[in-house]
Amino acid sequence: MKNIFILFFLIAIVIITGGQAGASFFDDFNRVDTFSPPPDYLYNLGNLGVNWTIDSSIGIADHWAHSSYAISGLQWALVKDYSSNYQSTKLWVDVKATVGYGQYVALMFGVLDSSHNIFVKVQDNTYTGNFDTAYIYYGNDGSGPVHLTNNSFKLTPFTTARISAYASDADTACLGIDTDFDGSAETTYSVTGFQGLPLGRGIGLGMYGNAWADNYNAVPLPASLLLLGPGLIGLLGLKIKFKN
Numbered sequence: 571m572k573n574i575f576i577l578f579f580l581i582a583i584v585i586i587t588g589g590q591a592g593a594s595f596f597d598d599f600n601r602v603d604t605f606s607p608p609p610d611y612l613y614n615l616g617n618l619g620v621n622w623t624i625d626s627s628i629g630i631a632d633h634w635a636h637s638s639y640a641i642s643g644l645q646w647a648l649v650k651d652y653s654s655n656y657q658s659t660k661l662w663v664d665v666k667a668t669v670g671y672g673q674y675v676a677l678m679f680g681v682l683d684s685s686h687n688i689f690v691k692v693q694d695n696t697y698t699g700n701f702d703t704a705y706i707y708y709g710n711d712g713s714g715p716v717h718l719t720n721n722s723f724k725l726t727p728f729t730t731a732r733i734s735a736y737a738s739d740a741d742t743a744c745l746g747i748d749t750d751f752d753g754s755a756e757t758t759y760s761v762t763g764f765q766g767l768p769l770g771r772g773i774g775l776g777m778y779g780n781a782w783a784d785n786y787n788a789v790p791l792p793a794s795l796l797l798l799g800p801g802l803i804g805l806l807g808l809k810i811k812f813k814n
Contacts, residue, residue: 604629637777656680669699673779677735682770700727741765
């Protein structure tokens with residue numbers, strides 16, 4: 571009787587955990603260029619694709635998402651029809667900087683609108699073609715009604731990396747930087763203060779200057795619990811079977 575009770579308890583945990591899991595999305599931008607041809611890549615002649623809603627001028631160049639240095643201010647795009655709690659999705663994207671431009675790439679999650687989201691970016695503040703500073707904001711470029719403290723970080727400069735963004739808990743947003751693309755971040759930064767703030771369920775990509783982004787990836791969390799739950803149920807079921 572005790573084992574049956576535990577079995578039903580584990581089933582309930584898996585159902586609850588499954589309800590909290592995020593959604594998956596991937597885009598490698600391997601489509602026809604929508605920017606004017608090299609070497610300038612100056613004007614976006616199309617869009618980012620059918621899965622994106624564009625605000626301003628992010629397009630595709632050489633199979634990368636690309637922002638135009640001819641457009642002032644933030645350029646950003648949202649994934650269409652994506653809905654997930656901000657604690658339930660982890661984002662990755664590959665980033666590349668270009669010498670001679672101020673530029674950044676941002677991962678956006680918990681998007682309600684431009685002023686209510688978690689905005690995690692790496693930026694080239696020195697025009698050297700290296701990302702040297704990171705920021706974790708509430709709202710696009712910190713445009714939210716609440717301004718968080720201790721949210722900027724000096725980086726060991728890099729030209730390319732895979733960056734990740736996620737919430738480690740309801741209050742904390744994190745940035746991971748993986749410069750050798752081995753799937754493990756060498757450095758991680760975090761900012762607290764998000765719990766209780768208005769947030770939505772969208773995800774997006776923010777860019778500025780002559781920046782490049784590729785392999786945008788959203789994976790559900792907590793995937794480990796989703797896999798662990800059925801396994802525990804299976805093992806307990808076997809135990810009950812053999813005991814009987």
